[in-house]
Amino acid sequence: MRLSEMAIGCEGIINNVAGTEKVQRFLYSIGCYPGEKVTLISILAGNYLVRIKDSRFAIDRKTAQIIELGSVEQTIEDDNLNHPHRDSKQAQL
Amino acid sequence: MRIALAGNPNCGKTTLYNELTGKAESAGNWSGVTVEKKAAKLKRKYNTFDTEIIVIDLPGAYSITPYTSEEAITRDFIVEQHPDVIINIVDGANFERSLFMTTQLLELGIPVVIALNKYDIVQERKDRVNIEQLEVELGCPVIPITATEAEGLPALLAAAVRVAKQPQKLTIPVISDAEILKRHKLVEKIAAKSVVKGDNLKQVRRSDRIDRFLANQWIGLPVFFLVMWAVYAFSIEGLGGFLSDYFNETLFGEVVPTAADNFLSALDIHPFLHNLILEGVVAGVGAVIGFLPLIMVLFFCLALLEDSGYMARVALIMDRHFKRIGLSGKSIIPMIVGSGCAIPGVMATRTIEDVNEKRITTILTPYVPCGAKLPIIALFATVFFPNASWVAPSMYILAILVIVIGGLLLKKLFLWDSTSVFILELPEYKKPSLKYAVNQMLRHSKAFIYKAATIILVMNTLVWLMQEYNWILQPAADQGQSMLGTIGSVLEVVLTPLGLSGWQPGAAAITGFVAKENVVSSLAILLGAAAESVLSTPGGSLAQLFNPVTAYAFLVFNLFTPPCFAAIGAMKGELGSEWLWKGLLFQIGVGYTLAMLISQIGSLVLYKTPAPGMPAAIVIGAVLGIFLFIKIKSTAAKRQALNLAADSRS
Numbered sequence: 001m002r003l004s005e006m007a008i009g010c011e012g013i014i015n016n017v018a019g020t021e022k023v024q025r026f027l028y029s030i031g032c033y034p035g036e037k038v039t040l041i042s043i044l045a046g047n048y049l050v051r052i053k054d055s056r057f058a059i060d061r062k063t064a065q066i067i068e069l070g071s072v073e074q075t076i077e078d079d080n081l082n083h084p085h086r087d088s089k090q091a092q093l
Numbered sequence: 094m095r096i097a098l099a100g101n102p103n104c105g106k107t108t109l110y111n112e113l114t115g116k117a118e119s120a121g122n123w124s125g126v127t128v129e130k131k132a133a134k135l136k137r138k139y140n141t142f143d144t145e146i147i148v149i150d151l152p153g154a155y156s157i158t159p160y161t162s163e164e165a166i167t168r169d170f171i172v173e174q175h176p177d178v179i180i181n182i183v184d185g186a187n188f189e190r191s192l193f194m195t196t197q198l199l200e201l202g203i204p205v206v207i208a209l210n211k212y213d214i215v216q217e218r219k220d221r222v223n224i225e226q227l228e229v230e231l232g233c234p235v236i237p238i239t240a241t242e243a244e245g246l247p248a249l250l251a252a253a254v255r256v257a258k259q260p261q262k263l264t265i266p267v268i269s270d271a272e273i274l275k276r277h278k279l280v281e282k283i284a285a286k287s288v289v290k291g292d293n294l295k296q297v298r299r300s301d302r303i304d305r306f307l308a309n310q311w312i313g314l315p316v317f318f319l320v321m322w323a324v325y326a327f328s329i330e331g332l333g334g335f336l337s338d339y340f341n342e343t344l345f346g347e348v349v350p351t352a353a354d355n356f357l358s359a360l361d362i363h364p365f366l367h368n369l370i371l372e373g374v375v376a377g378v379g380a381v382i383g384f385l386p387l388i389m390v391l392f393f394c395l396a397l398l399e400d401s402g403y404m405a406r407v408a409l410i411m412d413r414h415f416k417r418i419g420l421s422g423k424s425i426i427p428m429i430v431g432s433g434c435a436i437p438g439v440m441a442t443r444t445i446e447d448v449n450e451k452r453i454t455t456i457l458t459p460y461v462p463c464g465a466k467l468p469i470i471a472l473f474a475t476v477f478f479p480n481a482s483w484v485a486p487s488m489y490i491l492a493i494l495v496i497v498i499g500g501l502l503l504k505k506l507f508l509w510d511s512t513s514v515f516i517l518e519l520p521e522y523k524k525p526s527l528k529y530a531v532n533q534m535l536r537h538s539k540a541f542i543y544k545a546a547t548i549i550l551v552m553n554t555l556v557w558l559m560q561e562y563n564w565i566l567q568p569a570a571d572q573g574q575s576m577l578g579t580i581g582s583v584l585e586v587v588l589t590p591l592g593l594s595g596w597q598p599g600a601a602a603i604t605g606f607v608a609k610e611n612v613v614s615s616l617a618i619l620l621g622a623a624a625e626s627v628l629s630t631p632g633g634s635l636a637q638l639f640n641p642v643t644a645y646a647f648l649v650f651n652l653f654t655p656p657c658f659a660a661i662g663a664m665k666g667e668l669g670s671e672w673l674w675k676g677l678l679f680q681i682g683v684g685y686t687l688a689m690l691i692s693q694i695g696s697l698v699l700y701k702t703p704a705p706g707m708p709a710a711i712v713i714g715a716v717l718g719i720f721l722f723i724k725i726k727s728t729a730a731k732r733q734a735l736n737l738a739a740d741s742r743s
Contacts, residue, residue, distance in 0.1 A: 022446075023514055028273045029156035030516070031190045036277070041301055044308040046413040047422075047515070054187045056300070058409045060421070060515040 001072055003038065003048060004064035011039040012069030019066040030057065032067065039075060095147045095174075096135075096253055099167055099198060100182035101191050102153030103520060105210045109182060109240040110150035111532075113139060113250075130166055139246060142254050149176060155190070157197045158270050171201055178204045178257040180249065185215035185222070185237075186521075189284045195231065196276055196283075200267050204256040205233045208249050212237040219291025227287040232264030241526065300402075300521045307403065313410040322486045324398065328391035329471055329485040336386030337471065345379030373557025374550060377614035381545045384468040384613075388541050389534050391467065392433065396533035400525035404429055405517065412515055418500030421445075421515040424454040428496070431461040433537060435660040438463075442667055453503050455667045456676040457496045459656035460683075462488055464537065465544075465609035466652050472613050476635050477644040484645075488652060491687075495653055499683055505725045507675075549614060552607050556615050560600075572619070590713055591650060591685070592643045592692035592704030602650065608657050642699055646692035654684030686717060 006012055014034050017024050031053045032038065039051040047058040059067075098106045110116065114133035135146040149170070157168040171179065181198050183191040198205050207227075209215070215222060215237075227235045234252040238245030265283075268276045307316060327333065353375050357367045398404060407429065412422025423445050431438025438458045445451040462470060474484040559577035562569055569575035573582070577600045584599025593599075597619045604611040620634045639647060655661060655677050665673045689710050696704035704710075 019514075025158060025273065026155070026514075026516070028277070029158070029193060030518075031193075031277075033274055033277055035274075042305060043310075044304060045310050045313050045410045047409055049304065049308075049519070051297075053189045055190060056297075056519045056521070058412070058422075058515070058517045058519055060412065060416075063514045063516060 001069050002065050003040065003050070003059070003067040003069060004061055006040050006069060006072055007074070008040055008042055009074055010072050011037055011075040012072040013037055014067060015070040016068040017066060018068065019063070023063070023066070027063075027067070031055070038067070038069070094142075094144050094178070094254070094257060095149060095176040096257075097149045097151055097171060097176035097179050098182060099151050099157075099171070099179055099194070100153060100210075101155055101184055101187065101194060103518060104153065104182045104184035104187070104191060105240040106150055106153060106182050109180075109208065109210070109238075109246075110148060112240060112243050112246065113148050130170055135250075139250055141247070142250075146250075146254075154194065156194055157201075171198070171203065176203060178206060178253045180206050180208050180253055182208045182210050182240075185209050185211040185220070186218075188215075188220070188222070188288055189280060192280045192283060193276065196265055196268070196280060199231065199233065199261075199263060199265060202260075202263075204259070204261045205231075206249065206253045206256055207231065207233060207235040208240075208245075209235055209237045210240050212245070213239045213242070221289040221291065223287045223289075227283070230264065230283045230287060232262055241529075297521070303522050304406065304519075308406045308409050310413075313406075314414070317407055317410055318490070320398070320403070321489060324391070324394045325486050325489060326482055328387055328394060329467070329474065330482050331390075333387035333390035334471065334475075336390070337384050338475070340386060341380070341383035345375075345383045349379055350375055368561075369554065369557055373554050373618060376617050377553030377556065378545050378550050380614045380617035381468060381549055381610040382542070384471055384610075385538060385541060387467060387471055388464055389538050391464070392537040393530050393534040395432070396530040397525040400523075400529050402520045402522040405519050408517055409519065412517075414497075415500075418497055419504040420450055420453060420457075420500055422517060423515060424450065424457070427454055427458045428461045431458045431463060433464055434540075435459045435461070435463045435656045436663045439660060439663040439667055449507075452668060452672055452676075453500060455664055456503065456672075456679055457499050459660055459664070459680065460492050460495050460499065460653055462492055462652055463609070463656070463660075464541065465657065468610050468613045469605075469648060469651055472616075472635075473644050473648045477639065477641045488648070491649065492652070495683060495687065499679070502721075503679065506679075506721075506728055544608060545610070548608050549610055552604055552611050553614050553618060556600075556604055556611075556618050560619055577619075588650075589706035590693075590710040591646050591688045592696060592706060593639075593647060594705060595638050597638055598647055602647075602654075605651055606655070606658055608659075609651070612651050640700075642695035643692055643704065645695065646688040649691055650684055650688035652684070653680070653687055655680040682717070686714070689713065 001012070003012070014032060014036050016034060017027050017032060019027075027033070036052065040048060041051055041056070042049040044058070047060055048064040050057055050059060098110055100106050110131070110133075113135055115136045116131070116133050130149055130151050132147055132149045135148050140146055151167045151170060154167045157171070170176075179198055179201075181195050183195060195205070195207065209222065209224070222237075224235050224237065234256060236245055236249040236252050238249055240246075265279065268279065307313065309316075350371065353371055357370060408422040408425045410422075411425040415421055415424055424442075426444065427438045427441040429438075430441045435458060438461065439455055442451050442454045442458065445454060470485050470488050474481070478484045556577060559580075560569075560572050560575045562576060563574050564576055564579070569578065572578050573596060578596050580603065581596025581598075581600035584603065585594065585596050588599050588602075597616070601612045601615040601619065604615040616635065620637075635644070656664075661673070661677070664676060668676055692704050693707060693710050696702060
């Protein structure tokens with residue numbers, strides 16, 4: 001599953017980061033590398049708001065599509081996650 | 094001794110630098126506020142060592158392996174210049190990520206001291222950092238500090254001076270740049286050993302909730318406009334405007350000129366000098382300084398907004414809209430910085446990796462009305478549109494429109510292929526610091542006063558002389574025959590299609606290229622010195638030159654043609670000569686056309702009579718339209734030949 005397909009409130013473990021070497025290196029340096037956890041907090045203004053380690057990043061769709069995730073599970077219990085089309089509570093790749 | 098400050102973006106480097114050196118560099122809570130290295134002497138207050146200490150602030154980076162051009166500065170500086178010691182600022186709120194760069198810095202062989210910043214947040218979150226353990230793991234001193242409160246700095250400096258004298262033993266394994274994952278594993282191991290995480294869920298949840306509202310897909314943009322309108326209305330028509338009116342009418346309208354007049358008469362100096370000082374310097378500089386309260390209120394409000402974490406969200410909201418015009422949210426940062434001054438704004442484009450996106454942003458950034466353009470806006474708003482609170486905000490809305498349309502046009506005019514990605518770190522929302530806002534306000538006011546006392550003063554003296562004397566240095570019988578009058582008359586020809594007549598508008602606009610505030614002071618001098626009647630009375634002597642429609646057009650002309658020379662210099666630095674010319678031509682074209690459209694269409698609609706210069710305007714409009722059509726066609730053909738998809742991003 002890609003980050004762009006993950007449901008809001010879920011946490012996934014990064015499997016692979018595709019893209020050019022430069023983009024990959026940058027993503028690695030902010031903590032987005034295989035084996036690390038990433039939580040999708042929200043989708044705001046078309047960008048993916050994620051938590052990586054202790055930081056909050058906005059990542060555009062194009063970049064969210066190159067981040068591939070392994071096991072994904074819902075971690076944030078929700079107050080108002082209202083995205084009906086994204087209801088995969090648990091997904092495996 | 095030279096101490097370099099290095100660390101991630103937004104870890105507090107510039108805050109620490111300002112505290113240590115007493116400078117007031119622009120700090121901000123998004124990445125890319127510092128794009129150049131800065132150096133200054135350590136404040137005497139902190140220097141208890143008997144040697145001179147220079148502190149160097151480097152731009153923030155997540156890694157010393159460069160990704161953008163300003164990140165390269167950090168590495169190049171350290172490797173080539175060999176500072177005596179590096180203070181690595183580790184963001185306590187982003188501990189693990191910060192350590193990544195720390196391990197890279199340690200390998201460079203220069204003594205490192207770690208400043209564990211934002212220690213107040215660490216404590217608030219109940220994270221527990223085992224400092225002794227961390228020192229053992231990293232093999233360097235670790236000093237907890239809170240830069241915003243200036244806590245822990247003497248200990249930090251003492252540690253820095255101590256280790257600078259002795260080589261540091263490397264306790265971590267050396268890892269090559271290619272093995273980035275191995276480095277992350279190492280960092281994870283160190284962090285696991287020395288930090289016990291507390292709980293910050295409550296704060297995170299609060300930011301999430303605020304974000305769902307403020308950075309919402311649909312209401313984000315309207316909320317942003319509302320916030321900006323409130324800020325500018327409050328600064329220009331509200332408190333700022335009220336105080337500026339007082340300054341202009343009473344202080345610089347009566348008190349200062351009368352006092353200066355009496356003082357000069359008492360000295361019994363030559364009437365020439367007397368008039369030069371009173372009508373040139375006092376009237377001109379006074380006209381500009383009168384707008385100081387307005388500038389102060391505006392920057393105070395903007396600093397509060399920025400410190401709260403909102404401005405970083407604006408980049409996020411704009412990203413999606415900017416993508417349609419071939420830019421990204423990254424372009425909004427130079428533009429927000431540009432609302433203070435276009436020079437740092439243009440320089441901030443260095444954070445943009447994509448070269449086309451960077452060029453377009455550099456050309457569009459000066460369209461954001463900067464602090465120096467504010468007096469022009471305020472002047473015309475007060476004189477021609479009293480009781481209309483929409484005039485000043487309308488300039489900012491117009492600026493956004495010009496940027497959007499300009500971006501689209503540039504995308505069509507020049508070859509375009511974008512590859513950049515948008516990733517932005519968002520700070521948590523917090524209560525803005527009053528101290529920070531006051532500092533920012535003072536910094537901008539100081540710069541404003543300094544400018545008024547130097548470049549504007551000189552220019553005003555020159556303007557006064559040039560409007561009093563003709564080319565053979567004889568007093569001109571009539572202003573129109575003076576040096577300035579003849580220059581203005583040449584420009585009058587060019588400005589006629591904008592519905593403007595008289596030589597004064599052109600002359601004032603020209604002086605604006607030295608510093609935009611000069612447009613205001615020059616008009617004050619040209620229209621007969623008494624700042625009071627020019628600057629505050631609706632329908633005062635300015636009304637001889639403009640009617641409301643042409644006044645609005647003249648305002649637009651000054652705001653949307655190229656910026657002042659200093660900003661053009663900054664543009665040249667970022668663009669190079671060839672693109673600078675393209676950029677300037679584009680800016681002139683846009684500003685001129687826009688002013689022309691407003692003047693001609695506005696006159697027709699409101700006064701039912703065409704403004705003077707209508708036939709010329711039609712001809713110019715037609716020629717421009719044909720030129721654009723041909724140019725867009727040829728670029729499209731070229732693009733097809735090169736097989737670049739112009740809309741690959743959408």
